[in-house]
Structure formats: structure tokens, C-alpha cells
Amino acid sequence: MDNSQHTHIVKYKTFAWVLLILLIFTFSSVAITQLELGVYSVTAALVFASIKSVIVLMYFMHLKFDKKFYAIMMAGIVLLLASVIFVTFLDYLYR
């Protein structure tokens, strides 16, 4: 069992960039509702939200600096939820 601790200190500058990117995506997800995308408006909102989640997970929650195993587990879970949403939309898109 590996109990060694690995600490990675992220620069404030990086956090500031992350914050800026998150704000841009937040405003974009509001702005995109003004466009008439029809059934794809949900897709657009989910894409923006997913990008923001990935950035938060990578930098604020340190997944980028942790063991690859955790990133793989996380990716598996995201893929599962994406599949659930896809299957749900087999109903909504073809109704």
C-alpha cells in the first residue's frame, strides 16, 4: 500500500486563469440561451457545464496532479452519466 504524500502547489496565476475561464463559460451559457437552438439548447448547456466541471475537477480538486487511476475512475463515471443522458434523450428527441 502506497501511503506517500505528494503535494503540488498550484500558482495563484493559474487559479486566476481558471477563474477567468469559468466566468467566461458562465456568461456564455447564459448568452447561448438567447439563440434559437431548439432541442440542442440542452446539449449546449450541458457541454458548457461539463467543460466547467472538468476544469474545476482538474485544477481546484487537483485531479490533474493526482494518480492517473483517479482520473480514469472519474472519466468512467462521467462517461456513465453521459450515456444515461444520451439514453434519456432517445425518448425526448424521437418523441
Place this chain on the structure above:
Amino acid sequence: MIETLIQDSNPSFLDYKGRFKGLMGWIFSTDHKRIGLLYLYSMLVFFSVAAILGLMMKLELMAPGKTIMGAQTYNSFFTLHGITMIFLIVVPGLPAVFGNFFLPIMIGAKDVAFPRLNLLSWWIYIVGAFIALSAQFFGDGPPDTGWTFYAPYSFRTGTNMLPAVTGAFVLGFSSIVTGINFIVTMHRMRAPGMNWMKMPLFPWALYGTSWIQVLATPIVGVTLLMVVLERTLQIGFFDPALGGDPILYQHLFWIYSHPAVYIMILPAMGIISEIIPTFARKTIFGYTAIVVSTLAIAFVGYFVWGHHMFTSGMSGVALYTFSILTFLVAIPSAIKIFNWVATLHKASINLQTPFIWALCFLFVFMIGGLSGMVLGALSANVHLHDTAFVVAHFHYIVFGGTGFAFFGALHYWYPKMFGRMYDMAWANIGLAIFFTGFNTLYLPMFFLGMTGMPRRYYDYVEKFHGPNIISSLGAMLMIAGLIIIITNLVRSTRHGVKAEKDPWKGKTLEWTVDSPPSLENFEEIPVVTDHPYKYD
């Protein structure tokens, strides 16, 4: 004499004197075994209440028209019966009781990874239970929506919905916390030498179950929270009058609640995989296939929720997809059945009570599984949806599967848990009566459903009278069997003969520790070198 001295210096978890005494020593204990028993005792109380409600419903159905209760009371009874049985007993049941008690021992650990979190999960369970059950005793009358809280009725009924929904929401946290605890325990605390493919099959089943608990439960949590917000703040999520979509509620509810069926049944399958090789005195057939099928059921089972909604108005594409996926999930389940039966082939079978429970499980679970195939077919489902056929199928799976495995596990691990043997003759008599009652109760419901009797009705036309009488008599017989079984087990905790370490000659690690185990299970952490089911 020497053995007595060793036992005194290393008392069992039942005799251990910790910081608190009496009841406090139990409800504040972080010992995984005591927490497992706390769940067991709580569930037995809830189960007794819910079983009595079920019996009362069957008594009402003994004759057409109003007999012992009216329509509204009947609606409340099946709602409370469902909420209690599903959220308080069957979903948490096997992992919380037997998982807590045996997972650490079976993987050679002294406790779970987070013992305090484990105790917290029991407290959350109790708080959630009280919130949910409080709905019966104040406000505008007991909920009448059924355990599924379907929209839009759950927003419009004048009954006391909020506590029931909030209770189910709180109970979800208990499930998530237990799931996280088990996953970390299995990743981090397996004994030296126990690689994944040397781990016994009950822990494997708990592993699959725990992932479902962690990944699916938040979805129903959020959904129930949305119901609360819709009822209190009039936000239009699901109510068409507010611009919402009731089918979305069904999607979100079943995205959790169908995987929840696998939360119920996977540990049951794990238990059967433990009992069969022990009493067949034979290495389990196809260990790897059982492990893979466990994970496959957990994964594919995540995508079949739509078969609860075949008549709700989904798109054709969704209907076909869900029907195909439903048939797919039968494959790994069938692999398990095949492996269990193959294990019995040319085995030296020791016909004891736990093994008979396992055989009964195979019988009733196959009836439940095959009737599920009927419901998975779109054309048949249109006719059978919301009939007594569905109730029969559901009870054959959930009660026949999880319930039989629960009692099988209780009889299998009872000597280890309480350090006593129970009376075998009474156990077998109770089982025989229970099994006969179970089938007499639920088999006629298949015929009732096929001939058109709807579920959740307190009244029916005369042509359904005969099968309903048989079914109600079956319910009485089953309850009689249950009383014998439980009385025998309770009585034996004091009067049973003292149990040996390994009364069934099992091979997994729990049979190497004392009966009942000491506080920390093992004096020294074992080193595992062999396959868990190695019989010569």
C-alpha cells in the same frame, strides 16, 4: 482451561465493554459488527410493521367490495408498505446488515475504512426512517401515491407527502455513505495476498452494489428534492400545469430505482455464491464468470430503467432500446444461475437449512426472472402493465430474491454472529411453511394479472374472487412461517447450543475467527495464499 483464559482476554464483540454500557454501548459503537446488528434489529421492527400492512391488504382483497378497509386506507397501506419495504428494508438490507458484519472479516480487515462514518450512516438511516414514517401520524393523512411518488399526482394529493419524500431523500445519504465506505474498504484494506481475484464473491457483489449506491442514489435524491421544491415553491419541473414534464419525473425516478433493484439483488446473489460451495463441498464453478457477470449486471442494469415506462408515452426508439437492454441484462443473471447449478453437479451436498434457503432462492428467483422477460417484451407489457402480474413478478424478484437470500444469510451466518446454533428442525418447518405460503400468495397473482386484475385496487369484480382467496390464505401461511422462523432465531440467541468456529466447514475467512468474533476480528491479520473456495 487455556482456551477459557484466552477468550476472557479477548472477549467477543457482544461481551466487549467499551466506553459506554448497555444501549449506549450499541448506538454509539463504531464496531462494524455491532452496526450490522443495529441495522438488523431496526429492520426486523420495520419489516414486522410492513408485513402486517401487507397481510391487512390481502385480507381486504379476500372478498370483493369493502371488507376491512376503504379505498383511501388501502391506498395509504400500499404506500406505507412500499416505502417501508423498499427504502427501509430491501435497498439497505443486505449490504447494511451482512455487508457491515462480514465484509471486513471476509477480506481480512479489522473494520471498515471509516468506522465513524459507518455509525453515521446508521444514524442517518434512523433519522430518515423517522421522518418518512412520521408522515403517517400528522398533517393531512398518510401519503397515498405508492412508493414511486409519481408526478403529477404527488403534487396534487392533499395527503402528507412532504415527510415521506424528505425521509426517502435523507435515507439516500445513508446508502451513499455506506457505499463509499465499502468501496474504500475493498480497495485499501484487503489482507496481504488477497488480490482481486482471490476476494470472495459476497464482497465482489458488495463492490458492484456500492458503485450503484454511490452513482445512482444522488439522482433520486435530487429528483425527490425537486418534488419538494415543486410542492413548496411551485417550480414547474414535473407538473404540466406549471410547464413541467411528468415523464421526466419517471425517467429520473427510475434512473435510480431500477439500479436500486440491483442494489437489492446483487448482494443476494453474492450470498448464494457463498452458501452453495460451502454446502456442496465443492469449489464454485466459474468464479471469474460470476465476478464478470456481477459487474456486467451492475453496468447494464444502469440502462434498463425505461422498461418501467413502456406505457407512459415514450418514443418508439426509446421503447425498442430499453426492451433490448432489458433482455441483455438477463444474460449475466442466467450465467450466475448456470454457475450455481453447475457447482451442484456431482457435489457432496450437505443438506442443511441455509442450503435449502439457497435452493428455494434459485426456484423463486427463476420464476421472478422469467416473468421479467415477459414484461420486458413490449407487446406483452402493454397488456400486463399495472396489473397483479407485475406485483407477482416484483415480489418473486424482491422478496423471493432478496428476502430468501436475507433469511438464507441469517441462517448461514447466525452461528458466527451470535455464537449459538438454532434449532434445525424448527428452522426447516418454518422454511417449509414460509415457502408454501409464499408461492400460494404470489403465484395466483400471475393468473389474476393475466386475466386483467389491476394492481393497487381495493375492490374487484367477482371473477377474480377465487384466486384472491387462495392468495390471501397464502399470505396467512407465509406470516405463520415467518413467525416460526423469527421465534426460533430469537429464542436460540439464549437457548441455542454454542457454535463452533466453523460449523458448516466453510473456507472463507469468517470461518477462521471465533464465533462470535472478537472486537478486532483477527489477532493477527491473515495472509491469504489460496482461492477462497478451495475444497479438496
